[in-house]
Each structure stands twice: as structure tokens, then as C-alpha cells.
Amino acid sequence: MSLIDRYICWLFLRVSLCSAACLIGLIVLIDVAGNFEEFIGFGDHSLHGFLRVIGTYYLARSLIYFDWMSALIALMSTIFVMTWLKRTNEMAALMAAGIPSSRIVKPLIIAAVAVATGAALNREFLLPRFSDELSRNAQDLRGTRKRPLEPKYDAETDILLAGHHTLAAQQQIVNAAFQLPQSVPGYGRKLVAKTASYRPPDNDRPGGYLLSGITQPESLSKLPTLTITGRPVVYSPIDTDWLEENQCFVVSKVTFQQLAGGKAWQRYAPTWHLISALRNPSLDYGADLRVTVHQRLLRPFLDISLLLLGLPIVLSRNHQSLFVAVGQCLLLVAAYYLLTMVFEWMGSRSYLLTPAQAAWGPLIVLAPFAYTVSKRMWN
Template sequence: MTKIDRYILILFLRTVMVCFLSLAGIFIVFHAFTAFEDLVNQTRSGDSLVWVLVRFYGPYLILLFDMTGAIITLMAFLFTVGWLRRTGELTATLSAGVSHGRIFRPMVIASLVIITGQLLSRELVIPQFRSSLTMKAEDLNGEVEQAVRPTFDRLSGVLIEGARLKTKALTIEKPNFRIDSDYEGFGDMLIAEEAIWVEPEEDNAAWSGLAQGHDSGPPAAGYWLRNVKRPEGIDRIASAGRGNELILLTSADQPWLSPGECFLVTSVHPNILQTQDTATRLASVWELSGRVRNPAVHCSLALQTQVHERIVRAPLDFGLVMLILPMVVNPRGRKLFVMIGSAVGMVLGFFALKTLAGALGGSGTLVTPAMAAWLPLLVVCPLAFVRLRAVQNV
């Protein structure tokens, strides 16, 4: 890396940082005007105000980086080149026989690194803060509660619903499970005080602490229902299932269950029961693809389209940057703001194409969900490559 490479790279990264911090500052200031009193109330637990702000706004800044990283990178590209042209540094470098492609190489590599950072943040970091990103300021030190999205488990024939869902504890308060299959002795309803999601004992290190006094754990993932109220006399009803697989387990023949308890074997995770669409958008590709492959729940065309869109998002974002790159070569001597206006128009066209393709895929019109998600990439990337090669040696 030469001195001019380091100079351009530092100038570019400084512009990216200024743009992001400006957006972050605007977001925090406007939000704090409406939530500052609630945030101050959180300090009564002994935490400092700075720590409360970090806990609350930290996950949101990570999400803001994921949402705006590609656009900020694109605008920083334009502003950096505009600055180099205005100061005459670009003209001086070109007069030495250095091509545009060589001058812009550090920014192209930095753009790729930023988009890769977005990808890692989106798949590894943001899903860990999903509960924090769906809470309000007054809920910072408490449990996040949502309504329960009724979900039918097609394998067990049970409709899972309840009063409230605690997203952190993975618990359903006052579960009201409707049984649509013939399980002898269980009737058509399964009502309890709470239903706790647990993994198999070998996969769940917290089981020993969660179920004190139990010698063993569940044989499969599912909901552990405590204080069962219906059917009455749950301890006298034998476990039932379909074929050779048990679905509803009771203490009548399962010694690891205590009296008044029941266990429903299901693959319907509490994340699927969340009513807020934000929880789905913040899930990782691995989790979303697991929902698509899960035979127990219905998978909509919109969700299938979203999975493919998440897969192609990183290369599509980089393709957008490369699509705008030829504009900064500016052989016609256009002014900076004219160039930015042209770039904004192309970005709007890009997002219009993505939105149209997503709508077609979600409705199943003309194209499949997979084709709808990959169509923008098939259009943008070849065009970006051709335009990049055309100006690389200019």
C-alpha cells in the first residue's frame, strides 16, 4: 500500500465515520426527547445514565449500521472523490499516469470490508439483541412481553396460543393449546399456568437449574406445561402420541415429570410465536431457513422470498456500489451535486426493482420466491461489472 493509498483510505473511512455518527446522533437526539424520562428512571436501579444509554441505544446503533451501511459507503465514495477533485489531488494523480481504477482501489476494498462487516453483524450480532430491539425504554430492566401469534403445529395437530409471550424467558403465560387430534384422555383443550420452552436434556445445560428435583429431562424439544388445569386429573392420563412417537407426555408414565405437569413435543419455537414482524426481520438466515424447512408450521411465500433476499443482500449491496462507481469518473466534468443527484436516482431505481421483485415473489405472481430475490442481482451485477471494466483504465 502506497502513501496515496493510505491517504485516500483514511479520507474515505473518515467520511464514512462522520456520516454514520451524524445519523446516529440525529436518531439518539430525536428519540431521547420522547424517552429520556423513562431512561432516567432506569438509573434508580443503581446504573449510571451513561450505562443505561449504552445498553438501550447500543443495539439500535448496530441495527442502524446494518440498515444504512451500504448507502453511507456509497455516499462517502462520492464525497471523497468530489473532495479529491476539488482540491486538484485527483487531477495531479491522473496526470502521473495512474488510472481511476488504481486510485479507487483502496475505497473499493474498504467498501467490501464494510459490507462484509454488515453481513457478520446481521447474522451473528443482531439476532442476539432481538429482544432488546423490540422493547421500549421503560422495559429496559424488565421482561419483554408480546401477544402470542396462534400457530398450528401440523405434525402434532395442536394449535399453540396463550395470553402473553415472554421473549427473554421463552415462556407462554396461561397457555391455551387447542388439540385437533385424537389423543385419548386429553380432550380438545390443554390449559396450564405457564408453558416453558426447553430443549432436549443433552442440548440444554439450563435444564438442571430450571427443573429442580427432576432426575432427567425431556426427550425432545417442546413446551413444559406447569400447573395443568385442563384436562383435569392430568396425572392419571397416560402419555399419547401418533404412531410410535409420543407427543403429549404426563407424569403417569414419565418419571421426570412432577404431578400437575405435562410436556408437548413440538418444533414450534417461541420465536415463531412473536407477533412483531421486527422479530422475524432480525432473525438470522439460519433461523429463517430453519422455519422454511420446518414441516410443523406453514411457510408463506413472503418468508421464502425473505430468506433468499437475505442470502443475496451482501453481493447485491456491493454490486450497487460498483454500479455507482463509474459515475465518479465523471469524464464530462459534471459538478458534485449533479453527480450525487444521478446516484440518488440510480439508487431509487435499484430499490424500486428490489421492492417490485419482492412483491411479485411474496404473492407468487409470475416468478417464484427464489427467482424474485435473485432477479435484482442478475440485473445489477452484470451491469455493474460491464460499467466498471469500461472505466477501470480511464
């Protein structure tokens, strides 16, 4: 890497950090102002507790903010660096030395690719580690707030998983009422309990929900384990040594996050978890999850296409104004996100396109434009 490459990359890094800090800081300030009372309460009405709460809360949320704005940060940083080089006449000096503009922007493109790669790694490795914290809002930092539960069918066992509300911290359903696919002698049609706590698979034990404080059926402790199509579905304490008398265990491959998190878990789950969810026989997701999987794979390429569309704007000889260039690029970003949302809607809501077509559509539209406008720059 030459001296000029290191200089441009160092300038890009500083601008990127400043841009990210300003944008994320602005969002944090607005959010803190709207949730000030909640943070004070969770911080035990002390300055130290308040700073600790908002530090912990926004440390995780800064990752999702970066995911939202990574393409914008890379584009804005590139615009600022190129405009700075033009305003200080460094660009003219480099071109007078025989260095073409395409060679000058090469380290910027490499740096933008690094930002897109970092955003992809953030989505796949960092966001899943903080998925629990990110799924809670400022009113439920400790996960103890009651959240209404939307009933969900287990497509493999045909059991309806329902209850009054959930507690995220305990991964628990309160006043659980699970409905069996058909009336079973002794069991009836429903399993009603005070709580249902999710238990992941462990050695030979399947994953599912541990029902405690069972009120229906009343004689559960005398009933054998319920099997459907030859597989145990409801374990009974009479023939299961790890269950207490007033407990039972309902087998399900629907995790607590997938049951209680709605669609929020999809935003914070890694791609391989999304693919596993599509292959999970207990889940029956529509086209929206398939669109999300395709978008995850194509997101870095879309970010680079946006950069290649924005570079010719700032390299134009018509103006050297930073504000004009930023304004034009903001319009470009708005058009980019609008195009992405329209294709997503057509694939996941209206079913006008297949999930693959909806995800690839923006890239098919943007890539030729990016190639056309950037070809002049390379020439």
C-alpha cells in the same frame, strides 16, 4: 499496498466512521426524544441510570442501523473521497503522473467490498447475539410487558399453540390454551394451564413447552403420556419423573422466538437458522422466508452493484460539486431500494415470481447496468 492506496483507504475509513456516526447518531437522537419518558423510568429517574439504559439499548440497535445503511455509507464515503480528491486537485496531479482514474478508485472498491463483508458478518454473527434485545422496544426493555400471542399451528403434531399473552424475559405463555388435533379420551380437545414455558432440547429430552398449573383436563396426573402416530406428544407426570403433579410437557419444535416473535426473529436470525426453519417439519413458512434466505446470500453483491453504479456519477467531468453528486446518488439509492422492495413484494406477497426470481431479480437488473457504466471508467 502503495502509499497512495494507504492514503485513500485511510481517508475512506475516516469518512465512513464519520458518516456512520452522523447517520446513526441522528436516528438515536430522534428515537430518544420520542421515548424519553420510558428511558427515564427504566433508569430509576437518575442521570447515571438514564445513560446506562440508553447506552445498553442503542449499543445493540446500532448494529441493525449499520445493517440498514451499510450500502449507503459505503457509497457516500466513496463519493466524498473522490470529490475531495478532485476539489483539492490531488486527482489531477495523480492523473498527470500517468495514474488512470480506474487505478485511483481501485482501493475504494476494495474498501467498499470490506464494508459489504463487514455488514454480512454483522448479520450472521453479531445480530443473532442481540436478538432478544433487538426484539424489544423502548416500552419493554426488561421483557416484562404483556404481548398478545397470535396462535400458531405446529405442523408436525397439528397442535394449535395459543394463549392470552407472552412474557419475553421468561419465554413464557400466560393462560396457555393448546388445542389437540382431535379429542382424546381423558385429555379431551384442549390443554389449559396458567403458564407454558419454553424449554429447548436437552440431552434426551425433546424441546417444547412445560405447562404448569393445569386446569384442563382435571385428571391429567392420572393419564398416561399421549402418543400420536407412535411418538410421545404430551408427557404426563404419572410416567415422567421430571414432571410435577400439576404439570405436563408438550413436545414442539416451534421455539418461543418463532412463536411469539412474529416475523421479527427472521431479521435477526443467521442464515443457517433460517434454512433450518425451512426444513423444520413443525413450521410451515410461506414464500417470504424463502425470499429472505436468497436475499441474504445476494445482499453483498447488490451492495457492490450499487457502488459501481454510483462511481461514474462522481467521476463525471460535468461537475465537481459534492452536493450535486450526493443528490444524484441519493436518487440512485432510492431507486435501488424501490426496485428491491418491488421484487420482494412480487415474490412474497403477490406470488408473481418464485422466491429465487424475486431475490435474483434486482441483481439481474442492476448488474448489467453496473457493468456498462463502470466499463467506461476502467477504460
